[in-house]
Amino acid sequence: MPSAPPPRLLPGTPRWVLAVAALLGAAALVAPVFAPGADPIDPLRFLPALAVNAGLCVVLGWRARSFPQERLVWERIALSAAVVTVAAAVTAVLAVVPATRAYAAVPLEWAPVAAFPFVYAGLVRWNRFGTNLADPNDVLNGSAAALAAVAVLDALLTATGSPLAAAPWWDVYALLGQVATGLVLLGTALSVVGLGSMNRDPRIWLVVAALAVALCGDVGRLFNDGAQVAWLAGAAPLGAVLLTAAAVLRPGRTAPQPTDPTASTIGAFVVIVASTAVLLSGAVSDSAGAATWCAALAATGSSVRLLINVRELAQLAVSRREALTDELTGLANRRAVLRRVEEAGAEGLPLAFALLDLDKFKEVNDGLGHAAGDDLLRLVAARLKPVLRTGDLLGRLGGDEFAVVAVLDAGVAPEDAAEALGRRLLGQLREPFRIGGMSVHVTSSIGLAPSVGSARPGTGTAELLLQQADAAMYAAKRAGTGQAVYDDAQHGDASRHLALVEELRAALTSDQLVLHHQPQVDVATGRTVGVEALVRWAHPVRGLLGPAEFLPQAEVHGLMGLLTDEVLRQAVAQSAAWRRDGRHLRMSVNLSASNLLDTTLPCRVADLLRDAGVPPEALVLEVTESVLLSDPDRSLAVVRRLADLGVTVSIDDFGTGYSSLSYLRELPVAELKLDRSFTAGLLTDARTEAIVASTVALAHRLGLRVVAEGVEAAETLDHLAALGCDESQGYLHAPPLAAERLVEWLDGRVLSVP
Structure with a gap:
């Protein structure tokens, strides 16, 4: 129905x-x-x-x-x-x-x-x-139109x-x-x-x-x-x-x-034309009757309406410009950058897309505050503008990512032109920035993706070009080369790399990170006095991954803070469990550059130790000389606060940096860890032996403990003992082991309390 x-x-x-x-x-x-x-x-x-x-x-x-x-x-x-x-x-x-x-x-x-x-x-x-x-x-438009109609009708009555x-x-x-x-x-x-x-x-x-x-x-x-x-x-x-x-x-x-302002604009224009005709007719006939006054009022009203339309169009233009502009820096935003890529592609212009990411920006933003981070972004934008040529576009995609769309000169290989653009951009960031009275050094990684004008509107090619530049940028970060040009052969690897980063984010909240511990042995007595906690990723598909496969990505993508917190949490909890079982071992944990720029780290470490009931001296925090170079003043301040807690500070990979002796004077360290490169050449190179001997002597004069890494042979251990080295760590004793297996290993040795 x-x-x-x-x-x-x-x-x-x-x-x-x-x-x-x-x-x-x-x-x-x-x-x-x-x-x-x-x-x-x-x-x-x-x-x-x-x-x-x-x-x-x-x-x-x-x-x-x-x-x-x-x-x-x-x-x-x-x-x-x-x-x-x-x-x-x-x-x-x-x-x-x-x-x-x-x-x-x-x-x-x-x-x-x-x-x-x-x-x-x-x-x-x-x-x-x-x-x-x-x-x-x-009602201005309507009133003006009515007056114009009255004027025309009046003129017709008079004329007829x-x-x-x-x-x-x-x-x-x-x-x-x-x-x-x-x-x-x-x-x-x-x-x-x-x-x-x-x-x-x-x-x-x-x-x-x-x-x-x-x-x-x-x-x-x-x-x-x-x-x-x-x-x-x-x-x-x-x-x-x-x-x-x-x-x-x-x-x-x-x-x-x-909205379409065409109708009101056309209406106002018609009213002005009709009113002008009446006014001209009145001028010719030398009459200034009511029709003339109505026409004058109508023309005035429509003119005002047109002015309002012009103002509204100007406001619309401003709104459109704001929709394509980054509010913080005044540069083009992501939408404008991608639109420019599509426009250049539609015109068949060869171009290079450069994606610039500031290294360690999160450390500046977290350490100095968001206002300082905003100032830095504005200064970077101003610094990069002189690199642009006519037709180029500089934009900010968000966060600390900038993009340049540069039209390439004819007859120049796209890859060569892209590399030249990258060098110019990097050159603009060599000098430090002044922020809040401080001198801040900022480096960047640039990914370059050349195009030959194939980015047609609606095809998604502009987004693809952005993805290619993004992959090249992360390749530059991993390699530390400053810049990299996209290569098709690397595209699959880049995709897997980005997928790995997302998986790592999930791993941080799903108990996939585990610790393995490598023992540290007293050279003179052979007793185990401590362990170094080394993180591993129990990947649900790829199996157990070593730190080299994910720590660089964690640092690049701002995940190192969360990862270090998880490692510290597990390490302190394990130390507390061992101490309850009578195993009083020092626990060593590595810190990264971003950790030392985190001014809240000392408070979190203190809370962890207090909640677990672990004495501060049982925790050793290892820092490398290189991580102190990004912001020495702030890094030193964080290290001193950690030392004030009673935590032992150790310089890892000692001897490979550029300011080792000055750090020995300024840092409140209690331990030096000789880099494995010195340990490996100890038996074969006299110069290496002399350096190790002098380092051990210097450390003892300063009251510091010396730990040799990478010990794999008994002869090396004997030579270290002869030189006065305090402790050793390496595969000669044991590889990094899970907590359960380390306990089994410890049960076969004599434990000592330092």
Whole structure:
């Protein structure tokens, strides 16, 4: 059984509303009976208009109060009906007073003109529901158009010698105003149909019909020298009936349309042209009547409307520019950068896409504060701008990532041009930046992806070029070369690398990181005195991964802080467990460069030790000389705070850095770890032996303990003992072992308490 069609009337439409509509229809039918031959100011002539408009006010008021949707539309149309109703009532009163009888018709004649702003505002508000119109209260356009229409009509009356031109001015301009405002309202209603995509909404067509019917009555009078045309006498009441029907119908479905200032701009232009024609006509005829004044006002109003449009377009241009601009640096944002790549590709231009990532920016941002980080980004942007040539674009993609889209010169190999661009960019960052009175050195890694103009809009090639540059950038970070040009052969590896980083993020929260421990043995006694905790990744698919396979990525992608926290947590917990079992071993943990820039690290270490009940001296934190170079002052401050906790600080890989002796003087260290490169050459190279011997002697003079790494042969251990080395660590004793296996290994040896 077919479903019934949806009701056309608004829900809850009362019977009295329908009754009023019927009465309005009847009034429209009887209006012509009273009009012919009736005294123009006979009160009976106004009774139909009074009844019709009073009923219309009631219906429109009910519509506005009962349904919030489009309330402002119907409120304004109701106000216009109220204006006409009041005018009809005033006219009826004036007509029965002899002293005012001569002017009794004036209020009703001018009522449509007075009601015009309300109807126009209602129609514009209606358009608001279908478009994103900027100013729904703007009646300037409509008023200027009405004035222009009055000016043109007045000029035509004068030019044609119409008898109406000799009538009293209030009658003439009242009629001209009715015709002019009717034309404007009809045009506005039709524009609402198009702009608001309301062609399937029957209500707007009823409104169009109502305005057209009323306009026909006014035009009939205009061509009949101001006298009412008998068969058009019921035009206004019939228009009211149509408005009543529109008010009680359900809204039709409309599709919202985007804002388009074309209509208002064209309308203002037409008004200016028409008004100018009237003004020129007046100048030629040397007359400055009301038509000239109306034309002047219309031209002024439309000019103001055009100026408003220009202002809105300027604001739109600013908004568009802001949508393509990075707020912090003022550079192009990601959207603008990718758009530029597509535009260059569409033009067939060869280009190079450079992706620049600041190294260790997170350390600056976390250590000096976000304000300092923002200052650094702005300074970097200013530093990179001089590298640009005409046609190049510098942008910030977000965070500490910058991008350059550079058009390449013809005849130059794309790879060579890309490398040259990378060198220029790196050269701009060699000098330190001054931030908050401090000198901050910043390096960067740049990935370069040359293109030969294949980035067509909508193909996703711009995103692909970004991915290629991203892969090359991370390759440069891993290699420490500063820059790298994308190579297709590396694309698969880059994809796996990025996937590994995401897996590492998940591993940090899913207990996939485990510790292995390598024992440290007293050279003189052979007793195990400590262990070094070395992290491993128990990957669910790839198996157990060593630190070299993921620690560099953790450092590059800002995961080292979380990873170190996890290692410290496990190491301190394991130390506490061993101590409860009577195994009092020192626990050594490595720190990275980013860890030493984290000013909150000492507090977290103190909390870990306190909660686990582990004495601070049982924890050894190893730092390398190289990690102290990124920000020596802040790194030294963090190390001193750690030492103040009672934690032992050790210099790892001693002898491979550039400032070893100065750090021995400045750092509160208690241990030196000889790099395995010295241990390996101890038996074969006299110079290495001399360096080791002097290092051990120097350390002992300073009261420091010396641990030799990488000991793999008994002969090496014997030689270290002869040189006075304190402890050794290496595969000669044991490889890094899981905690359970280390306990088994320890059970076969003699434990000692340091």
